[in-house]
Amino acid sequence: MFQNYSTVIGYFTTNNSNPESSSKENVDEILVSFNLVVKSSNLTKSSHYNTYQHKLYRLIKFLKEERRIGYRRISHILTEKGYRSVRTNSILKNNYIHSIYKKGKVRESRIERSFDSKIENINYR
Numbered sequence: 355m356f357q358n359y360s361t362v363i364g365y366f367t368t369n370n371s372n373p374e375s376s377s378k379e380n381v382d383e384i385l386v387s388f389n390l391v392v393k394s395s396n397l398t399k400s401s402h403y404n405t406y407q408h409k410l411y412r413l414i415k416f417l418k419e420e421r422r423i424g425y426r427r428i429s430h431i432l433t434e435k436g437y438r439s440v441r442t443n444s445i446l447k448n449n450y451i452h453s454i455y456k457k458g459k460v461r462e463s464r465i466e467r468s469f470d471s472k473i474e475n476i477n478y479r
Contacts, residue, residue: 388476393469407440411458425451
């Protein structure tokens with residue numbers, strides 16, 4: 355009874371001036387056009403840190419968030435363990451620890467953000 359039933363064809367057939375005279379055969383072709391908007395943060399390289407930088411950031415993040423240690427104390431802990439800055443090979447001072455942590459958090463939020471897809475400008479003929 356409802357074979358090959360389509361709500362789109364049903365819409366076109368029931369919106370004619372005389373619904374009894376219309377049928378599926380009167381609709382030869384339906385053209386549907388729309389814009390699909392997709393945003394993604396995965397279009398660029400997401401790993402600009404080398405392994406040492408990533409390890410340093412994860413360690414600072416752990417000490418700051420899990421252990422609730424301040425930047426100055428983190429600086430002393432990492433210096434005692436032999437960690438040095440990436441570019442200048444100098445001692446990690448508390449302002450440098452803060453910079454690594456802050457920029458790493460910004461980077462994480464940029465990489466992990468998500469966007470909803472949208473369908474816009476739906477037209478049919």
